[in-house]
Amino acid sequence: MAVKAYHPAWARNAAVRKAASRWQKQGFITPGQHAAIEQAHPLDYYRPPLFLRIGLFLFTCLGALAGAVFVGLATRFNLPAICLLCGIGAIVLLEIITSNPPRHYGSGFDTALLYCALLAVGVFLAYLYEQAWANAYSIDFDSPAISALLLPLLAVFGAATIRYADRLVAACTYLLYLATIANGLLQSSLGQALLPFGIMLASGGAYLLFRRLSRRDYAYYYQKPLTLVKALALISFYLGGNYFVVREGSAALRSLPESTQISFAPLFYLFTVAIPFIYISLSLRRHNRQMLWIGLFVVGFSIYTYRHYRSLLPPEYAATLAGLALIGFAIWALRYLHTPRYGLTAAPDDEQAPLINLEALIVAETATVPTPEPAGFDFGGGSSGGGGATGRF
Numbered sequence: 001m002a003v004k005a006y007h008p009a010w011a012r013n014a015a016v017r018k019a020a021s022r023w024q025k026q027g028f029i030t031p032g033q034h035a036a037i038e039q040a041h042p043l044d045y046y047r048p049p050l051f052l053r054i055g056l057f058l059f060t061c062l063g064a065l066a067g068a069v070f071v072g073l074a075t076r077f078n079l080p081a082i083c084l085l086c087g088i089g090a091i092v093l094l095e096i097i098t099s100n101p102p103r104h105y106g107s108g109f110d111t112a113l114l115y116c117a118l119l120a121v122g123v124f125l126a127y128l129y130e131q132a133w134a135n136a137y138s139i140d141f142d143s144p145a146i147s148a149l150l151l152p153l154l155a156v157f158g159a160a161t162i163r164y165a166d167r168l169v170a171a172c173t174y175l176l177y178l179a180t181i182a183n184g185l186l187q188s189s190l191g192q193a194l195l196p197f198g199i200m201l202a203s204g205g206a207y208l209l210f211r212r213l214s215r216r217d218y219a220y221y222y223q224k225p226l227t228l229v230k231a232l233a234l235i236s237f238y239l240g241g242n243y244f245v246v247r248e249g250s251a252a253l254r255s256l257p258e259s260t261q262i263s264f265a266p267l268f269y270l271f272t273v274a275i276p277f278i279y280i281s282l283s284l285r286r287h288n289r290q291m292l293w294i295g296l297f298v299v300g301f302s303i304y305t306y307r308h309y310r311s312l313l314p315p316e317y318a319a320t321l322a323g324l325a326l327i328g329f330a331i332w333a334l335r336y337l338h339t340p341r342y343g344l345t346a347a348p349d350d351e352q353a354p355l356i357n358l359e360a361l362i363v364a365e366t367a368t369v370p371t372p373e374p375a376g377f378d379f380g381g382g383s384s385g386g387g388g389a390t391g392r393f
Helices: 008-025 031-040 050-074 079-099 109-133 144-164 167-185 189-193 195-213 223-241 243-253 265-286 289-309 315-336 358-366
Strands: none
Touching (some): 050 079, 079 109, 109 144, 109 167, 144 167, 167 195, 223 243, 223 265, 223 289, 243 265, 243 289, 289 315
């Protein structure tokens, strides 16, 4: 069985056709070249409109719930049996509809089946964990036995991400990855002290890995989940070093009624201030819009962190002055970038940059668009050897 549930060419063809439509709208290619690109990159799977996809998703979830009730009646509402049978049934049906015409690819039907299957498996694993460990250990996040639940869930969600390339499943996999690392660090006093640095290291390593994977040939298939988990990695890296998160999280772990000053406070203040500007500078240098948005978001959270512990002005005055400053900066940036400078411009762009240089791809595939042959002699057609043997050319 192939690792990928869907045809690997579907995602690439969809990306190429979307980029070609944009290029044709902007006048970079002709309508004939656009038609040739779409003909060379077919999409032979079921593609319903957005509202129909939402309807298929909802009706599939409703059908799965009805099926779970039916299985519950047949098994006398035995929870592990219901979860196991429903999970297996959903996976089998998902494999059937993705491998047989009309093939489903993000139609809502397959997405709902995937979520229902993972939910059933998750509840089944949680039930087994509760039966095996609840009497011996408390069901807390810092419990040493919680890894017996996190590791199987991480394996299941990771396998589902690799096979089905779903964004929400990929996000859950990344969060389970961070939870597993945090749970391991919480088992010792040294690990608790190094927890913020461990989260930052895990997030930074994950981002570098995802960024490297996004440059591979198979990145089209995983483009959407990779985009989302890269954003989550940037956010978790910042939150791991944010002073507010570290201080309040430390108080919550120690069950303190009120947070107190933490060790290495100046270092975490430095992380809180420096990381947003690092994000913004790297995004402008690499023309990375996603990193720019995250950088602007964490700038706001850094300001909130500083004001939470040190307030210089009343909130209404601070909000007014900050709003005026942001409006003034936006007006200046729009005017300054009206003429492109350093590869940056204020001109609107309706799409993110593609994974590769599609200009070279489009030119290579459509440099010569087939044109009709000029009118001329059409020899042949004779019944005994051609060459006009029937008396006509």
